Amino acid sequence: MSMKQQSRAVELVFRYLCIGCAVIMMLLLAGFLVQLFLQSLEALSKFGLGFLWSSDWDQARDEFGALPSLYGTFVTTMIALVVAVPASFLIAMCLVEVSHPTLSRPMSQAVDLLAAVPSIIYGMWGLFVLVPIMETTVQPFLANTLGLSVLTLFSEPDKSGINLFTAGVVLAVMILPYMTAIMRDTFRMVPSVVKESAYGSGATTWEVTRDITMRYGMQGMLGAFFLGLGRAIGETMAVLFIIGNVNEIPGSLFNAGATIASTLANNFGEAEDGKMLRPVLFLLAFVLLLVTLVIQLLAQWWLSHVKKKTGGGL
Amino acid sequence: MSAENGSDVPPLIERRRAPTFRRFENRVFVGLSFAATCFAIFILAAILFALVEKGTVGASELMAINIKVKEDRISAANEKLKEAGAEAKASDPTISDSIYAERYGEITFEEVTEAIGSWDELDSIMRYEGGSIISGGAGEFKVSGILGHQDLKELQNLVLRRSATYVVTLSDLGSVKGDWRFRPSFFFNRTLPHGRTFPNYGIGNAILGTFIITFGAMVMGIPLGILGGIYLSEYGRGTKLANSIRFAANVMMGIPSIIVGLFVYASIVVVTGGSSGFAGSIALAILMFPVILRTTEDMLSLVPNALREAALSTGMPRWRVTVSVLFRAAKSGLITGVLLAIARVSGETAPLLFTASFGRDWPQHYFDSATANLTVMITEYAMNEPNPEMGLRAWGAALVISVAVLSLNIFARIAFREKTK
Numbered sequence: 176m177s178m179k180q181q182s183r184a185v186e187l188v189f190r191y192l193c194i195g196c197a198v199i200m201m202l203l204l205a206g207f208l209v210q211l212f213l214q215s216l217e218a219l220s221k222f223g224l225g226f227l228w229s230s231d232w233d234q235a236r237d238e239f240g241a242l243p244s245l246y247g248t249f250v251t252t253m254i255a256l257v258v259a260v261p262a263s264f265l266i267a268m269c270l271v272e273v274s275h276p277t278l279s280r281p282m283s284q285a286v287d288l289l290a291a292v293p294s295i296i297y298g299m300w301g302l303f304v305l306v307p308i309m310e311t312t313v314q315p316f317l318a319n320t321l322g323l324s325v326l327t328l329f330s331e332p333d334k335s336g337i338n339l340f341t342a343g344v345v346l347a348v349m350i351l352p353y354m355t356a357i358m359r360d361t362f363r364m365v366p367s368v369v370k371e372s373a374y375g376s377g378a379t380t381w382e383v384t385r386d387i388t389m390r391y392g393m394q395g396m397l398g399a400f401f402l403g404l405g406r407a408i409g410e411t412m413a414v415l416f417i418i419g420n421v422n423e424i425p426g427s428l429f430n431a432g433a434t435i436a437s438t439l440a441n442n443f444g445e446a447e448d449g450k451m452l453r454p455v456l457f458l459l460a461f462v463l464l465l466v467t468l469v470i471q472l473l474a475q476w477w478l479s480h481v482k483k484k485t486g487g488g489l
Numbered sequence: 490m491s492a493e494n495g496s497d498v499p500p501l502i503e504r505r506r507a508p509t510f511r512r513f514e515n516r517v518f519v520g521l522s523f524a525a526t527c528f529a530i531f532i533l534a535a536i537l538f539a540l541v542e543k544g545t546v547g548a549s550e551l552m553a554i555n556i557k558v559k560e561d562r563i564s565a566a567n568e569k570l571k572e573a574g575a576e577a578k579a580s581d582p583t584i585s586d587s588i589y590a591e592r593y594g595e596i597t598f599e600e601v602t603e604a605i606g607s608w609d610e611l612d613s614i615m616r617y618e619g620g621s622i623i624s625g626g627a628g629e630f631k632v633s634g635i636l637g638h639q640d641l642k643e644l645q646n647l648v649l650r651r652s653a654t655y656v657v658t659l660s661d662l663g664s665v666k667g668d669w670r671f672r673p674s675f676f677f678n679r680t681l682p683h684g685r686t687f688p689n690y691g692i693g694n695a696i697l698g699t700f701i702i703t704f705g706a707m708v709m710g711i712p713l714g715i716l717g718g719i720y721l722s723e724y725g726r727g728t729k730l731a732n733s734i735r736f737a738a739n740v741m742m743g744i745p746s747i748i749v750g751l752f753v754y755a756s757i758v759v760v761t762g763g764s765s766g767f768a769g770s771i772a773l774a775i776l777m778f779p780v781i782l783r784t785t786e787d788m789l790s791l792v793p794n795a796l797r798e799a800a801l802s803t804g805m806p807r808w809r810v811t812v813s814v815l816f817r818a819a820k821s822g823l824i825t826g827v828l829l830a831i832a833r834v835s836g837e838t839a840p841l842l843f844t845a846s847f848g849r850d851w852p853q854h855y856f857d858s859a860t861a862n863l864t865v866m867i868t869e870y871a872m873n874e875p876n877p878e879m880g881l882r883a884w885g886a887a888l889v890i891s892v893a894v895l896s897l898n899i900f901a902r903i904a905f906r907e908k909t910k
Contacts, residue, residue: 182806189808193720196713197734200782203775204737207744207752214755262525269522284902285530291898292536292891293836295864299871299887300536303543303880348532355529379515402743409745411839412864416872436747436839443751443843460751464744471740 207464215458218451226458232422237451241459243422247339247432248463251414252407254343254428259351259403264396266351267358268384283359290352298416301345302337306417309344310336314429331427335419340428342418346410350403357402361395362388394481401474405467411436435463544888547881549671554641558601558628558663566657567595601662602628628663641667675885680849680866692886698766698852698861699890702845703835705770705855710777710834711827717778718785723811735786738779749775750840758844766852766860769845773834780833784826788819821905828901836894838864863890 222229222239229240266286270279318324318332365388373383389396419431420441433441439456446453574593578584605622623631632644645660659665678691717734725731753772758764792815800814801807816823846859847869854860863886870883 186806186808190724193716193724194730196716197720197725197731197782199713200717200734200741200779201737203778204741206756207748210752210755211748262529265518265522265525266529268518269526273519273522274526282526282530285533286526287902288895288898289529289533291832291895292533293838293864293894295836295838295867296536296540296887296891299867299883300539302871303884304535304539351529379511381515381518382511384518405743409743409747411745411747412868415868436745439747439751440839440842443754457751457755460748464748467743467745468740471743475736475739 211457211461211464215454215461218454218458221451222455222458226455227462230424234452239451239455241435241462243424244433244435244438244459245462246424247418248408248434248436250339250428250432251343251346251418251434252404254340255346255350255407256400256403258344258347259354260400262347263351263354263358263399263403266355267362268388270355270359271362272380272384272388283355286352286355288352289348290356294349294410294412295416297345297349297413301341301413302416305345306336306341308336309338309341314340318429327426328428331429334427334429335431337417337419337431338429339418339425339432342414342432342434343428345413345417346407349410349413350406353406354399354403357395357399358392361392361398364395365391394478397477397481398474401470401477405470405474408470409436409463409467411440415440435459439463540884540888540891543881543884544891545671545885546669547883547885548675548888549669550675551641551667552633552670553668554632554644555666555668556605556630556632556644556659556663557666558598558605560598562662563596563598563601566661569661570594570596570657596657596662598628605630605659641665676889679851680861692863692866692882692889694849694851694861695863695866695886696889698845698848699835699863701852701855702766702769702773702841702860702862703831705767706773706777706834707831709770710774710830711781713774714778714781714830715785715823717782718789719811721782721786722789723807723815735783738782741775741779742783745839746776746837747839747842750843753840754843761857763857764844764846764859765857766845766855766862769841769860769862772840772844773837776834776837776840777830780830781827784830785823788822788826789815791822792818825901825905828897828904832894832897832901835897836864836890838868841865842868 218226218239226239227241227245229238230242231238231240232243233239270283270286274282314332314334314336318329323329324332369391370383370387373387378386414434415437418433418437420433420437421431422433422438423430425432439460442452443456446456570593574589577593578589602624623633645658645665672691675691676696677693679694680690680692717738721731721735725734749772753768753775754764757768757771761768789811796814796818797810800810805814841862842865845862845865847865848859848861850861852860867883867886867890870879870886
């Protein structure tokens with residue numbers, strides 16, 4: 176083989192190697208869908224779609240339903256987003272608009288570091304540090320001092336701190352750095368000419384943020400929202416430590432509950448081969464996978480929609 | 490760009506709002522944003538503080554407990570007893586004098602030192618062989634022997650007079666302090682069940698297992714991700730296949746890690762017949778793959794086209810151009826991305842719960858037996874064991890994994906920043 180032929184062969188091999196590796200990604204995604212679907216087939220044929228709105232969870236009778244964990248996932252994610260969306264917006268505003276660069280760099284590095292903390296550490300910290308604080312201080316404050324206990328959601332403040340509310344708060348802390356990072360980066364990309372002319376015409380920092388930065392950075396904010404949503408829905412370890420893992424639908428947020436991910440982690444160890452529990456858990460995992468898929472698709476579609484509407488501005 | 494449309498941008502200067510209100514509003518939001526940032530940093534500090542505070546205790550051994558009885562504390566305790574006695578008498582006037590004296594009578598210094606000095610009182614707590622109590626005179630004692638973390642707490646809560654309705658404990662009468670010593674063998678010894686009876690154990694096997702599992706994931710995940718990224722950036726740019734692979738990678742990045750664990754369980758663990766470190770590595774590699782793929786693509790796309798074209802025009806084949814020109818140009822970004830991906834997956838727990846599982850032995854059979862690792866060990870110790878000492882050990886392990894992950898993260902960022910300057 177001549178040199179030229181040899182080099183062409185190497186080029187061809189390298190090229191197909193690259194294509195092969197990239198295609199594995201698609202195969203993996205397809206594999207996830209197929210494998211989880213196949214594994215959950217038994218449960219799907221037994222419970223049908225009614226699985227989604229049944230609230231039974233009885234291992235002795237082999238009666239299972241996804242509603243309690245769906246409810247727990249929804250509630251904790253909502254709490255996390257309600258806390259983290261405004262907080263990360265304010266933090267990004269502080270880092271980009273308000274604080275001096277010498278101060279803002281270490282501050283944004285600290286926020287980045289918050290994202291690097293492993294989720295199990297959040298779980299341990301939540302369980303051993305935050306849960307007692309919630310129990311003795313925050314829950315009574317919300318329910319009694321602010322008088323929110325008239326709402327069913329905030330009743331029973333004397334329950335243990337291991338509950339849906341604490342899990343939501345920890346989730347908020349966990350998604351906060353991711354959302355802040357994206358918002359900060361998009362806020363930084365706003366052309367300074369536009370901002371400066373607004374400042375020049377007498378706008379305050381808040382007005383510039385609200386009317387200029389927020390409009391320009393809308394796409395980034397939506398991206399941050401979806402990223403936070405996806406993370407909060409799938410987070411396992413921190414929630415597992417804090418939520419109490421009870422498959423019930425409690426009236427109050429100060430009760431123990433379960434999310435899909437925590438149910439999977441908590442029960443899969445005992446789901447031996449041949450038990451109904453195993454296909455049920457795979458079905459739950461399949462539902463979770465579909466939910467994250469839908470969120471991703473929605474996010475991609477929405478982002479391209481916004482991009483089109485704003486003329487591909489940012 | 491929306492600002493150029495003009496009509497939908499509210500005119501800033503003509504806003505009919507009072508300047509005082511605008512100033513006030515601005516101050517409120519600027520203050521809020523600053524407060525939120527400070528709060529986020531405070532939370533980071535709180536987490537790090539808890540890690541260091543509890544982790545250092547978990548990684549060290551209780552060598553001795555020092556008890557020092559103090560005269561002034563005794564008089565304060567007597568006041569407390571008197572109050573409790575008055576309350577008891579008010580609620581139950583029929584209480585007999587002898588019982589009252591036994592329960593609420595004054596405590597003397599001699600009585601306390603005698604009680605501590607007599608081993609019987611402490612014997613129920615000091616249940617280990619070889620434990621001894623040394624009296625240093627003047628109310629000072631040293632309890633030494635094989636001590637568990639919990640002994641300190643139990644000693645502090647020891648009630649000297651059995652009938653004294655738990656009003657006065659040992660820590661009310663003097664100081665009870667643990668003598669902690671950092672013990673390097675914590676890092677080198679293996680885990681043992683129920684640490685109380687085996688104080689001299691550590692997390693060595695879990696540290697080693699985490700290294701092995703992460704290394705296995707690197708071997709699988711990094712080449713896959715980099716080669717796939719090269720395809721997206723160099724060969725398939727703009728093609729339909731590349732776009733759908735990019736989409737798949739974006740979706741895969743958002744998949745919850747517990748689902749990756751279940752997928753690997755169903756595909757590998759069930760097939761090979763049991764959990765193994767190898768299965769854990771595969772799960773982590775699946776998590777790394779899309780991250781490294783997207784990073785590689787982004788970093789290679791940042792390399793200016795002129796460089797690519799210049800190299801190609803010398804007649805170099807494409808793979809040579811990629812490996813020796815583009816990689817060199819994008820080196821620091823690539824390394825940072827890979828290091829960050831490694832840092833992220835090495836702290837993961839959920840994918841390992843059912844794939845690598847947890848073993849108490851040294852990791853010997855990577856391919857066919859459960860392999861000890863730090864994160865699953867922390868979960869086991871913190872959640873499933875009722876023994877609070879296990880919780881402390883979990884904090885020790887948590888400190889180790891956090892220091893590793895955070896320092897790798899910081900290192901990757903700093904190394905990157907220096908290159909770009």
